[in-house]
Amino acid sequence: MGVHGVEFPTELLARLRSFDSIVSWYGSNREEFRAQASQFGLPFQFFDALPAAGERVHAADFFLRQVGCAGMGVPHIQCPPALSEDFAVIHPFSGSSRKNWPLERYRELAERLEMPVRWCAGPEEQLDDAVRIDNLYELACWLRTSRLYIGNDSGITHLAAAAGIPVVAIFGPTDPAVWAPRGPSVRILSGKLEEISVEKVLTAALP
Numbered sequence: 399m400g401v402h403g404v405e406f407p408t409e410l411l412a413r414l415r416s417f418d419s420i421v422s423w424y425g426s427n428r429e430e431f432r433a434q435a436s437q438f439g440l441p442f443q444f445f446d447a448l449p450a451a452g453e454r455v456h457a458a459d460f461f462l463r464q465v466g467c468a469g470m471g472v473p474h475i476q477c478p479p480a481l482s483e484d485f486a487v488i489h490p491f492s493g494s495s496r497k498n499w500p501l502e503r504y505r506e507l508a509e510r511l512e513m514p515v516r517w518c519a520g521p522e523e524q525l526d527d528a529v530r531i532d533n534l535y536e537l538a539c540w541l542r543t544s545r546l547y548i549g550n551d552s553g554i555t556h557l558a559a560a561a562g563i564p565v566v567a568i569f570g571p572t573d574p575a576v577w578a579p580r581g582p583s584v585r586i587l588s589g590k591l592e593e594i595s596v597e598k599v600l601t602a603a604l605p
Contacts, residue, residue, distance in 0.1 A: 406438070414440050421465055423447040454575045472580045473560040475535070477542040482563070486511055486603075487544045489518040490525070492552035499550055499568045499591050499599075506596050511603065513545060518554065546603060551577060559584050566602045568594060 414420065419441050425431040426447045435442040445464040449455050455463075458471030490504040508515040518541075519528035531537040537554070538561040541547060547558035548566045551574075559565045559579035567579055570591035578586050585602045587594055 411438055411440070414438075417441055419443055421445065423461065449576070454573065456578070456580075457576055458580065470580075473556070474562070475538045475557070475560040477539040477561055480539070480543045482545045483543050485514040485516050485544055486546040486548060487516055487518050487529075487541055487558070489547070489549035489552065489554045489558075491519060491523045492550040492555075497551045497570055497572060497591075499570070499594060503594075503596050503599075504548075507548070507599055510596065510600060516544070518549075520554075548599065548603060555579050564605075566599060568599065570594075 415438075420443065422435075422442050423445050424447070425435065425442065425444050432442070432444060445461075449457075449460050453460075456471070458473065462469070462471045486508075488504055488508060490498065490501050492498055508517075517525055517528040518537075519525040519530055521530060521532060529540070531540055534557060538557050541558045542561040542563060544563055546564050546566070547555070549555040549558070549568070551567065551569050551572045555565060555567050556579040559567075559581035562581060562583075564583040564585075565579060565581060566585050566587065567574075568591070569578065569586060569588035574586045574588050578584070587598060587602055
């Protein structure tokens with residue numbers, strides 16, 4: 399059984415059909431995906447992936463509101479108990495280069511931090527000697543052992559915040575009111591990336 403030459407495992411389809419409802423934001427603007435879900439009799443509910451233009455509501459609250467949940471959404475990942483080690487994690491990348499604080503400033507920051515630094519990178523991000531952990535839960539548990547995380551507006555920054563460690567998140571073109579990570583120890587720096595100094599990030603990183 400397949401669509402456009404793509405075969406779908408029978409076991410997977412049976413599993414998906416066993417749910418009363420499957421909430422999805424993925425297919426809100428993808429008619430072909432919605433058509434396939436309907437064709438296979440899958441109980442999807444599709445919601446808008448983004449707020450209306452001009453509505454400054456945090457993405458987590460926007461998603462929760464659509465499924466009838468009230469209150470502030472603060473993602474949390476339950477990692478095994480771990481003692482914090484004396485190192486900071488820096489992930490200097492994101493899904494878009496325009497969101498990245500300059501790498502040379504991260505390097506200067508690493509030299510000036512009063513603790514060792516371990517660099518973190520994804521599978522295709524070019525950075526020598528970086529820690530690369532493909533499994534996101536395992537990555538969250540490793541981040542949980544650090545004293546501090548510093549990074550751009552990226553999925554890994556959100557992961558670090560959800561793991562519960564102190565986070566300094568650097569935002570440039572994206573709106574932190576909508577996209578900032580949440581957590582008890584999250585500090586946000588926002589503005590034009592070229593105007594965010596190393597000193598400003600160092601100050602935010604202080605306990």
